[in-house]
Amino acid sequence: MREIINFTISRETDKFHEESFVIPHELKTLYLDIKVPEECRYMGFVILRDEIGAIRLQKLLGYGEQKLAVGTDGVHTAIGGVPGNIAPGEWKIGLGIFTEYVEQRLGDKTVVLEVTVTDESSEITEPIGNQIWVEDGSVRISPEKYDWSLLYQPEAKWYKGDFHTHTRLSDGKETIRNAMKKAKDMEMDFYVPTEHNLMHTGWCDTKLCILPGIEITTDRGHFNLFGITEMPEKLFDIVKSNGTLQMEQYVEETIKEANEKGWIVSLNHPFLTIWKWRYGKTRLCDFQCVEIVNDPTYPDAPFSNDQAIRFLDELWKDGHKIWGVGGSDSHNLIEERYEGAEFPSIAGDPGTYVFCEGLSPKKLMEQVRNGHMCVTRFCRVIPKITVEEKQYLPGDEIADNGENTVLTYEATIAGLKEIPEVFLVKNGEKLPIEVYEKSSGDYYIKEEIELDSQLWNWLRLEVRHRQGAFLGYVNPVYCGAVDSVYRTVEEIWEKMGENEHDKRNIV
Numbered sequence: 039m040r041e042i043i044n045f046t047i048s049r050e051t052d053k054f055h056e057e058s059f060v061i062p063h064e065l066k067t068l069y070l071d072i073k074v075p076e077e078c079r080y081m082g083f084v085i086l087r088d089e090i091g092a093i094r095l096q097k098l099l100g101y102g103e104q105k106l107a108v109g110t111d112g113v114h115t116a117i118g119g120v121p122g123n124i125a126p127g128e129w130k131i132g133l134g135i136f137t138e139y140v141e142q143r144l145g146d147k148t149v150v151l152e153v154t155v156t157d158e159s160s161e162i163t164e165p166i167g168n169q170i171w172v173e174d175g176s177v178r179i180s181p182e183k184y185d186w187s188l189l190y191q192p193e194a195k196w197y198k199g200d201f202h203t204h205t206r207l208s209d210g211k212e213t214i215r216n217a218m219k220k221a222k223d224m225e226m227d228f229y230v231p232t233e234h235n236l237m238h239t240g241w242c243d244t245k246l247c248i249l250p251g252i253e254i255t256t257d258r259g260h261f262n263l264f265g266i267t268e269m270p271e272k273l274f275d276i277v278k279s280n281g282t283l284q285m286e287q288y289v290e291e292t293i294k295e296a297n298e299k300g301w302i303v304s305l306n307h308p309f310l311t312i313w314k315w316r317y318g319k320t321r322l323c324d325f326q327c328v329e330i331v332n333d334p335t336y337p338d339a340p341f342s343n344d345q346a347i348r349f350l351d352e353l354w355k356d357g358h359k360i361w362g363v364g365g366s367d368s369h370n371l372i373e374e375r376y377e378g379a380e381f382p383s384i385a386g387d388p389g390t391y392v393f394c395e396g397l398s399p400k401k402l403m404e405q406v407r408n409g410h411m412c413v414t415r416f417c418r419v420i421p422k423i424t425v426e427e428k429q430y431l432p433g434d435e436i437a438d439n440g441e442n443t444v445l446t447y448e449a450t451i452a453g454l455k456e457i458p459e460v461f462l463v464k465n466g467e468k469l470p471i472e473v474y475e476k477s478s479g480d481y482y483i484k485e486e487i488e489l490d491s492q493l494w495n496w497l498r499l500e501v502r503h504r505q506g507a508f509l510g511y512v513n514p515v516y517c518g519a520v521d522s523v524y525r526t527v528e529e530i531w532e533k534m535g536e537n538e539h540d541k542r543n544i545v
Contacts, residue, residue: 040156045133047078048148049140054278056132059155061089065124067114069162070095070131071154072104077143078151080209082135083236085274086119089127093177093269095119096236098208099151105163112166112240117214118207119166120239122175131155134235134277138257138312164206164213166240171250177237177269179250186400190247191227194395196412196420197402199228199246200385202253202262202306202329202365208233210369217385218244220372224386227397232262232365235277237269249399253306254292257281259315261293261325262365264302265403271295289317293324302406304363307332309345318528322358327406330362330511331388331413335379343508345534347500352530354496355466357520361406361433361513364388364413388415393431409433414510417458419501421512422448432498436489436517443489443517451481451501451510458509461500462487468500494520 043057061068072084079099086095086108094108097118106116108124115121131153171184191197204210205217212220214231221229228247231238234255241248251264254273257280263270272288272295279285296303304327308315330346333339353360368385375382393410394401405411410431412419423430424446430436436443447462451473460471460483474482489495495517501510524530 040154040158043131043153043155045151045153046148047081047133047135047140047144047151049144049146051135051140052278053137053280054132054134054274056087056130058128058130060128061124061126063126065157067107067109067157067159068124069156069158069160070104070106071156071160072099072106073152074099074104075149075151077147078149080136081139081143082133083208083234084153085132085134087130087132088175089125089129092175093120094122094175096177098234098236100209101206101211103163105161107160107162107165112168112170114162115166116162117164117166117205118236118239120172120175120177121166121170134274136234136255136257137281167242169243170240172239177239179267184250184399187398189396189398190245191397194393196391196393196418197227197397198224198386198389198391199226199230200366200368201230201251201264201304201363201390202232202332202367203229203385204233204367204369205231207231207238208236208253211371214238215242218242218246221246221385224384224389226386226389228392228402229385230262230264235273237266247397247399247402249402254289256285256289258286259308259317260306260313261315262304262306262329263296264304264406265399266301267299286317293320297324300403302326302403304329306365307342307346307367308349309342310336311338311342314342315527318526318531320527322353322360322522322525322527322530325360327361327363328353329365331364331415331508333365333367333383334388334415334508335376335381335383336367337376337378340507347511348534349530351463351466352533354514354516356524356530357494357522359409359516361409361411362413362511363406363411364390388413391418409513412510412512414501415508417451417453417501417509419499419510419512420450420452421499423515424448430515432513432515434515436491436515438491438517441491443491445487445489445497445515446484447487447497447499448484449482449499449512450476451483453479454481454509455479456504457481459502459504461502463498463500465495465497489517491517494518
């Protein structure tokens with residue numbers, strides 16, 4: 039069999055459009071060769087459905103050739119595909135469009151996307167391999183195929199990883215195999231793939247702990263889901279209704295689904311230019327993390343990341359226990375630089391360190407929920423927080439001893455070329471701390487801080503270059519309690535003075 043299907047892309051194109059084709063008899067492998075006009079790259083994605091309507095492939099039209107396939111095993115199935123029987127009947131291929139990219143890159147032009155569907159043997163650009171996560175014919179992660187309790191490393195220690203990454207499944211430029219080589223070079227222990235509105239269905243062989251994730255992408259903001267167990271139910275409704283009020287309802291339903299199913303919700307780059315978060319009605323109780331450092335090599339990153347840190351401080355002032363995470367959001371090849379950037383955008387910069395008593399996907403999720411995390415660039419920050427000989431981790435609640443609590447905060451900052459500036463931030467007030475040099479590249483701080491355990495108190499550590507650039511953030515410890523005043527994101531914006539409509543476009 040061989041059939042050519044054309045999709046027209048323009049400003050008037052539906053956000054999601056499907057075309058049917060017929061498979062006349064059972065196949066071992068179905069091949070798709072997609073000819074992508076250069077201006078259409080990263081503008082949309084394809085969805086393949088089988089004769090019973092199940093998703094069998096999802097792939098963004100991104101970097102490299104788009105020679106895709108679905109077969110009975112992972113060797114004959116492209117990334118984003120679901121292996122299984124290729125049964126006869128009416129199949130459908132759909133094209134989803136990111137409307138903001140049509141406006142930015144296509145303008146008034148009209149282009150045609152050509153898809154050849156065939157059973158003729160062909161090259162597969164990037165097969166999944168042997169490690170399949172999903173059930174046969176389903177985008178649901180199988181607990182038999184993906185072991186949430188698998189122990190990758192047994193030690194109790196700080197593990198390094200990245201909570202915001204992209205590969206060629208969406209708009210990244212690296213294969214998953216090259217991504218794993220770079221992750222090893224960056225001394226990472228875990229890796230969270232978060233593709234735009236797409237989920238990985240398997241992975242290449244690696245010693246890293248891979249935690250399934252996804253980046254829900256809309257024209258009013260992006261958010262990550264960590265630890266997903268299936269494709270979110272309203273995902274394609276979000277794509278089809280992007281830019282409408284109906285889409286906002288689907289976003290709310292997706293966040294609700296994530297919380298009900300135990301996935302972690304993290305707001306991405308909430309102040310970054312055209313990708314800033316615009317859902318002002320988002321309830322503060324509905325997300326667990328905020329991405330405080332996103333791709334620090336990007337031109338607009340320093341200001342927007344500092345705004346995200348300030349945003350999270352305002353949440354803590356109001357008593358919300360929400361944690362800061364980092365994400366490289368890396369899309370580029372290792373030799374690429376953004377204009378004016380000194381360093382490449384690479385997974386692991388920033389690195390998010392999570393303290394786990396042994397590394398497994400389940401333990402990683404538990405410790406992210408507990409806030410046992412530090413986010414750094416160019417260094418490791420190893421905190422030691424002590425009250426009356428009892429040690430605490432970032433994210434812990436300090437026990438109430440019925441009186442003022444004296445907390446000893448020590449930290450080693452390793453791997454820097456020059457002495458940094460270090461601050462303890464207590465209840466939002468930045469207190470400079472004296473820094474001592476331990477050895478070449480390693481520095482040390484020790485400070486005693488008094489907390490009133492009868493009142494709401496929180497304390498975090500921040501490390502910066504002498505010139506002010508970000509180096510490290512350690513999530514708060516806290517004690518006491520407070521009745522929160524603010525319930526939605528837009529109330530925090532107003533408190534920050536960021537509610538001007540020309541800047542925020544609040545809804």
